[in-house]
Amino acid sequence: MNPTATLLISCPDQKGLVAKFANFIYANGGNIIDADQHTDFEAGLFLTRIEWLLDGFNLPRDLIGAAFNAIAQPLGAKWELHFSDTVPRIAIWVSRQDHCLLDLIWRQKAKEFNADIPLIISNHPNLQEVAVQFGIDYHHLPITKENKQEQEIKQLELLRQYNIDLVVLAKYMQIITDNFIQQFPQIINIHHSFLPAFIGANPYHRAFERGVKIIGATAHYATVDLDCGPIIEQDVVRVSHRDNVDDLIRKGKDLERIVLARGVRSHLQNRVLVYGNKTVVFE
Numbered sequence: 001m002n003p004t005a006t007l008l009i010s011c012p013d014q015k016g017l018v019a020k021f022a023n024f025i026y027a028n029g030g031n032i033i034d035a036d037q038h039t040d041f042e043a044g045l046f047l048t049r050i051e052w053l054l055d056g057f058n059l060p061r062d063l064i065g066a067a068f069n070a071i072a073q074p075l076g077a078k079w080e081l082h083f084s085d086t087v088p089r090i091a092i093w094v095s096r097q098d099h100c101l102l103d104l105i106w107r108q109k110a111k112e113f114n115a116d117i118p119l120i121i122s123n124h125p126n127l128q129e130v131a132v133q134f135g136i137d138y139h140h141l142p143i144t145k146e147n148k149q150e151q152e153i154k155q156l157e158l159l160r161q162y163n164i165d166l167v168v169l170a171k172y173m174q175i176i177t178d179n180f181i182q183q184f185p186q187i188i189n190i191h192h193s194f195l196p197a198f199i200g201a202n203p204y205h206r207a208f209e210r211g212v213k214i215i216g217a218t219a220h221y222a223t224v225d226l227d228c229g230p231i232i233e234q235d236v237v238r239v240s241h242r243d244n245v246d247d248l249i250r251k252g253k254d255l256e257r258i259v260l261a262r263g264v265r266s267h268l269q270n271r272v273l274v275y276g277n278k279t280v281v282f283e
Helices: 017-027 061-075 097-108 128-135 148-161 176-184 203-210 245-268
Strands: 006-012 032-041 045-053 079-082 089-094 116-122 137-140 166-169 187-190 214-221 230-237 272-275 278-282
Touching: 006 017, 006 061, 017 032, 017 045, 017 061, 045 272, 061 079, 089 097, 097 116, 097 128, 097 245, 116 128, 128 137, 128 230, 148 176, 148 203, 166 245, 187 245, 203 245, 214 245, 230 245, 230 278
Parallel strands: 089 116, 089 166, 116 137, 166 187
Antiparallel strands: 006 045, 006 079, 032 045, 187 214, 214 230, 272 278
């Protein structure tokens, strides 16, 4: 397909916003191919995603942002500009579990994701063979209470070295510190949706003991508040009294793969607009 540009915009709700934003593209010779919008009346915000073809658009790429800002600033709008032929670079962080890592790599190899995966970081050496198999650089950085700050400095340096745009925590069983997130906020995490009822180790065992009827998974952006960041994607699957702990773990892993993949795909397609601690995910 021809390359496109996408604007993600949030601003105080007021009359004429759709016309103003659409007219900016029309006046510069653009052809809108996808547009969606949402109004959060409680927050008083208008949120929209507009995508248009760059072929025939009168403004060169490096001037689009400045030109649009002249319109956005008087409206009090926050905005992001993305181009479809820009290929994001992902770093996947893992510990010992491989199911989410393998799923993301497979989907990227199958071209379900428009992204490169040049880097895997882990606090354990267990999954290095996976990295070798797929030709991805693997960095083992063990984490202890004593060296956590030092290792985070190394992690940040690796993200800069590899020009990483997005970190995906694919069952990385370490807490990311406030300082790290402030320096690199583009992080997606996956966790089981038992939180906060089943916080801590062995959540599936405790869910089994409670006789739960559904289990779930949540993909969200990492924030300084642990596991409380803006939610991108969620799903659930039913379980029954016939399921044992192994069945719950198997079903949970399947769900984590799917939910994380959906969340990462929505992010890479520039369909997620964060405001406050919430998101709008445009279809």
